[in-house]
Amino acid sequence: MIVVAAGSGTRLGAGGPKALVGLDGRSILHHALERVFAAPAAQVVVVAPAGREGDALTEVLATAGDRRDLVGVVTGGPTRQESVAAGLAALWADVEVVLVHDAARALTPPVVFERVIDAISAGAPAAIPVVPVVDTIKRVEGAEIVAAVDRSELAAAQTPQGFRRDVLDAAYDSATADFTDDAALVAAAGHEVAAVAGDALAFKVTTPDDLDRARALVAEHPS
């Protein structure tokens, strides 16, 4: 599993890398890793912001328990895609299934990891958690509404996104454009991507409002 935590958190604007921002006494990365280690995964590679690898390692040691031998920390790149690539380069040769997870989805329940792993085990080359879109969506051009979009054919993609290792490696080797998620990159390489049920708690901490919500949830349900 690759946990990408190297982003700067521009939209959050907390004055430091987002993964190291606190939810309670513990950081976003700490909460994400607690849930990662509750799911079955062999190797876990944490992709850290440049210069903050030591802080990431501290969170790993605090959460991995007896699995700390299975964890590595590598330095991320300027884009998420480059950070994932850095994680991929650190995977052991014998890893056959790769999950890529956003540390920013700090409260993702372990059952979501299990659903993704099960879909890959059942033969899907790629599988991602999705949730229904609740808002009514419009297509706009400037200030003009040009079309309604049928909500029933839309879903919001979450992480962890799971892949057969050979499929993800090949897609990254051949990727030329920048994609917003790994599923789009793998789909562009011609592979089918399966959908499994996501979870509202797998929301991404992106804005200050998201951070407030994550802090409130952690305060309500202390782990």
Ligand code: CTP
């Ligand atoms: N990420 C990363 N390396 C990057 C950019 C993002 O590892 N160069 C990770 C983030 O740490 C996060 C996940 O990818 O866990 C999703 O990215 P996003 O929510 O966009 O985080 P940031 O890029 O940090 O935030 P922003 O776009 O607001 O700057």
Ligand code: MG
């Ligand atoms: Mg970003």
